[in-house]
Amino acid sequence: MLYIECPYCGLRSQNEFAYGGDGTVKRPTLNKEVSDKEWDNFVYNRKSPRGKHVELWHHISGCRQWIKVQRDTVTHEIFKTVSADKEI
């Protein structure tokens, strides 16, 4: 069982959260010419690191806020959680 520190609600079990994937992916800027390669990187290509990973979680059975979590993909240790608009 993972325990995730929601920045709004405190420490909660993973059962309250839904996973949202890689939190470092940025959508190409609006109103600008976007190349196929940029779309490709945004939609499909992922670093999938072995080690520290910044990812999105949705506290769907709690406060319903999206949050950013820095977690180790081997040990599952969680280093840091912040609200989704902040950088890690």
Next chain:
Amino acid sequence: MQKYSVFSLFKNALKGHKDWEVAWKDPNPKEEYDVVIIGGGGHGLATAYYLAKEHNITNVAIVEKGWIGGGNVGRNTTILRSNYMHDENGLFYEKGMELWRNMSQELNFNVMFSPRGIINLAHSDAQMNAYARRGNSMKLNGIDAELLGREEIKKLVPILDFSENVRFPIFGGLMQPSGGTARHDAVAWGYARQADSMGVDIIQHCEVTGFDVVNGKIKGIQTSRGNIKAKKIGLCVAGSTSVLAEMLNMTLPLETHLLQACVSEPIKPILDHVVTFGAGHFYCSQSDKGEMVMGGDLDGYNSYAQRGNLPTLQHVLTEGIAMLPFLSKLKMLRTWGGIMDMSMDGSPIIDKTHIEGLYLNCGWCYGGFKATPVSGWTFAHTIAQDRVHDLNAGFNLNRFNTGHLIDEKGLGTKTWIS
């Protein structure tokens, strides 16, 4: 190479089993090879075997970080099938089924191939329609498929919950009678033994730490046991693909996720087929030892842990008990996990790369084991001929750029829910 047969067994039994040859040697790496395969799992071993057998390339090494057969080829639930709708998948996996049928004879190693039939249950009219469509698509590709009604399923698998008042009543199902199981360890060992006998070096406990690329061309690898030069290098490392890709400055349409499986205590024969619960992610078969072999969902977040988390197991077994209520009476014998190279459309990648002499075999998602022979067969062709075979032409890396995805389930890019 010593041939395995009932006579050799008898002869060696009389001599107290002292004269058996080793099944494969334990060589030190040579300075240079024509082809180095990274990853001594089923796919890597099969690739080396078919390079030697089909393409007469025998100056080949397999380098493996752990021991052969210790990764996903020893961690899966041993299911073989080709019940896919899309041509790229159906034709590819059906070639695989053809290779499975002759594998024990070809490798002189009993892989306990058991075409017991795989049944996907349906729980609504819409699901029956979808299965009828899939079954028809399979038949057009020469794959056997039978749409079964509720009564027919009841005859084949009476142990399922056929009550009327359940959340997901059984409407019927789609069966591929030629699908089934095989003993996974034997597949790894059989390929290893034959590849070794044809001159392939199987180098275990040898971790790749870097690649030598000069002017866009692969020259060799750095490993924990020294540098190895190679003209061609093939990657068959499943869940570790992204780690090696990072060393090559490549970012791939993959995420690594953890998948668990489990077996119960052994019981008398009760389930003759492989059965999947169409309302969720759960499937079950009974091993020759009598254990109920079960699997289901991914743990649901990126993971390289190779060990699972209990909430997922609880969820999977809840579905299992809904399908087969008697499971609640059984004790769990073992649970384990393996790391999956989940691709963004659920289909594999077997292709050349932008680096000359570097070949990629990854993206197997849930289905790597059944693909073992045909993955090796097509990957060996791709490496030896430096071009893809018709059977793996659709599994190119460029499809994510051009939009020619092979998304069998239409689930999109959330790999953790697919």
